Amino acid sequence: MYYPIKIPRWLQSFFPNYIWRGKTEANSKRLYLTFDDGPIPEITPWVLEQLRAYDAKATFFCVGENVQKNQAIYQQIIAEGHQVGNHTFKHLNGWSTTKADYLDNVAACGEQVDSLLFRPPYGRLKWGQAKALRANYKMVLWEILAGDFDASISGEQCWQNVCKNATDGSIVVLHDSQKSWKHLSYVLPKLLEYYHNKGFTFEVISTK
């Protein structure tokens, strides 16, 4: 499986309609953690607990059907000051979905997730889908893919993917999913401790 760990700035700049990095200022130290595909009872409350210990805020790109099933956890995410974003109702792959079906699915998620942020599952969208969604959403991609979903790498490699690459302003993708649990449970505590000790804060992606 190939995927780029870090999206280079020059490539980001080719797609200015997407958000790749969070806001920064001179000498700021900020990371923008994002958790995709939840919320689920097995993982998301644990993630919230880890974040709470560092007063860290994050952005959760929620799958609509998970929010429907796990309302209390969704409400907890919001109550604890995190940001949420739309990640479609059924985690659709835009490349294999018609525009009409895709937009319907985003709208169905929108009934569960009240947010102006959207992240396409797998980062995959067709041009027409993207154009239509831009009218209503801020489109959020990422700079760093930890690879927590990748069973072919070790937890340590996953951690190295983050700590060798994430710098001020980086949006980092992690997953509150069963598939990613093995690596997430190793990486998230390390990540929070390491960057906290370096003076970083963890912030939500702004909807403005």
Ligand SMILES: [Zn+2]
């Ligand atoms: Zn996803």
